[in-house]
Amino acid sequence: MRGFGVFLGKELREIGRTWRIWVLPGIVLFFAASGPPLAKITPELLSSLVDTQGTGMVIQLPDPTYVDAYLQWTKNLSQIVIFALIIMFAGAISAEKRGGTAILALTKPLSRTAFVVGKLVSHTVLLVVTTVVGAAVTWGLTFVVFGEAPLGPLAGATGAWLISGVFFVALMMLLSATMDSQAGAAGVGLVVYLLLSIATVWEPAVNYSPAGLVNAPTGIAMSESVPLGWPIGATIALAMLFAAAAIVVFRRREL
Amino acid sequence: MSAAIEISGLTKVYGAHRALDGVDLEVPEGSVFGFLGPNGAGKTTTLRILSGLASPTAGSGRVFGHDVVASTSAVRAEIGFLPDVPGYYEWMTADEFLRFAGGLFGLSGEALRGRVDALLDLAGLTGVQTRIGGYSRGMKQRLGVAQALINAPRLLMLDEPTSALDPIGRKEVLDMIASLRGRTTVFFSTHILADVERVCDRVAILDRGRVVAAAEMTELKSRYGGQRFVLETTGDAPVLIDRLEAEAWVTGITQLADGRLSVTVSDVEAAQRALPAAIAVLGLGLKRFEPGEISLEEVFVDLVGGER
Structure with a gap:
């Protein structure tokens, strides 16, 4: 791991001084800031949309609550943010x-192991800090808009998603170490995401694999009981496996 | 003199292409060594193996006695390397990049500050606050040499450092390299013969993955080219050519476009005595008798250019 500290310092400075500081944080903060107000006005928007079409149809929607704001947040994390992460990393x-x-x-004297681990750590730091700040913004705006914002469901949902996020960071490090094409690596990453999403219809996959974390944030945000032990364990184990494989692959590659 | 680089039977195969075909080479410590060859000869592959970026298919390479495959860390601690197309973190300034490079060697504090300042001065980049992304090619190449020197390496390996530069940029980089003579060993690949003639004291010529010649510059010229005399005579040149071709010390005769004869000889003293005598015997007038060295370009073309 020779040179790790110096290389990690470079990586973190690079995030702060290039486009990286704008893309993922920009997307996350945009959705964090827009989610609660959007959840508040969505019923009114739908009603006005039906009214303007003059069908005479009446839609009765329940009054929005903080849960709707939290669901907006988890939906955006699980779809748009994960796509951005895959493509960017x-x-x-x-x-x-x-x-x-x-x-x-x-x-x-920088080892290839230190190079890969530096990449992994810096990208994980970017993801975690961005997500935590986004969650804090969501929580604060939810409180302002709805007058209540229990911390537990939001923190739990965000934490469960973050484990998935770190899984995808490790996967993208492996793909990026393996393939020279960024588009190719992104394509494979999106296929893995798609397969995990499809696997959510199969109960054993939900109970024992990372597929269990795909919809878990939604359930947690709604204060439902979600089985997390095996999915979290399997996701962390696979993330570590991907990271180790990324190191092995990169050490063997010619530059 | 001990060896900075020892290469033995180095072979590298990419699929059906044999990039290196049993290269044997020794680079003495303290030399400015030109590694000359046409494009595709295998120069970059050799440097990539020596710097640990690629592995040999067969054979071995040693840098100050350290095996380049088994002891990459020890090798990297001893070398400075500039690739043919250096890539920089373009958001950094030169000062930041040199600090980053020095940090990887474990330098810090005043030692790092002092070395960065000295190298910025050497590269002519002191006070330049522009990010590297805004640099000219010449500035990037000078920064490349500077970053390769951050650890005060015993061996500086430069891959085609002047190939993409304009004449001014070339001169600046060659001046930098020349200024290192006596301070470190320089192993410098290029296909530009004039650069080698200008700064190198030893040279190896690589062609199609093989070393076809390796020696000191002067020895190489005399071994492969000897000396040359340019003659301008009055009268019948073909008769003179026939006469000279019979001499054992004449290795080649070329009639130049303006009618002069370029006579390459293996024995300079014999030629100095016999050439004027032969002209006199044939009753020709001697207008010009001009001795001159064979250029490296002529040696190079002679060694690698014949079948191209």
Whole structure:
């Protein structure tokens, strides 16, 4: 792990000084800020939409609550944010290989293990900090808009999603270490996401695999009881396996 | 003199292509060594193996006695490397990049500050606050040499450092390399013959994955080219050519476009005595008798250019 601290410092500075600081945080904060107000006005929007069409139909929707704001948040995390993460992180390692920066760094006493772990840690830090800030914004605005915002369901749902997020960070590190094409790695990442989503219709997969975390944030946000032990354990184990595989693959690659 | 680089039977195969075909080479410590060859000869592959970026298919390479495959960490601690197309973190300034590079070698504090300042000065980048993304090619290449020197390496390996530069940029980088003579060993790949003639004291010529010649510059020229005399005579040149071709010390005769003869010889003293005598015997007038060295370009073309 020689050179890890210096390389991680570079990675964190790079996030702060390039487009990376705008994309993922921008998306997360946009949805965090827009979710609660949108949840509040959605019934009114639907009603006015029906009225303007003059059908005479009357839609009765329950009054929105903080749960609707939390569901907006978890839905956005599970779909748009995870897509952004997959696409953005698909070139984490391959872009440095393609651009020649990896060569300058790795012909100095920086081990390839430290290189991959530095990437993994910095991208995880970006994801965690962004998500926690987004959750805090959601919580604060939910309280302002609805007058109540219990912390437990939001924290639980966000935490469960974050474990999925870290799983995808590790997966993208492996794909980026394996493939030179960022588009190719992103494509495979999206296929994995799609397969996990499809697997949610099969109960054993929901009970014992990362597929169990796909819909878990929604259930937690609604204060439902969700079995999490096996899905969390399996997701963490697979994330660690992906990280280890990324290191092994990158150490064997010629630059 | 001990060896900075020892390469033995180095072979690299990519599918059906043999990029290196049993390269043997020794680079003495302290030399400025030109690694010359046409595009595709295997220069970059050799440097990539020596710097641990690629693995050999067969054979071995050692840098100051450390095996380049088994002891990559030890090798990297001893070398500075500039690839043919260096990639930078373009959001950094030169100062930041050199600090990052120094940090990877464990440098910090005043030691790092002092070395960064000295290298910025050497590269002519002191006070430049522009991000690297805004640099010219010449500035990037000078920064490349500077970052390769951050650890005060015993061996500096440069892959085609001048190939993409304009004449001014080339001169600046070559001046930087020349200024390192006596301070570190420089192993410098290029296909630009004039660069090698200008800064190198030793040279190896690589062609199709094989070393076809390796020696000191002067020795290489005399071994493969000897000396040359340019003659301008009055009278019948073909008669003179026939006469000279019979001499054992004449290795080649070329009639230049303006009618002069370029005579390559293996024995300079014999030629100095016999050439004027042969002209006199044939009753020709001697207008010009001009001795000159064979250029590296002529040696190079002679060694690798014949079948191209």
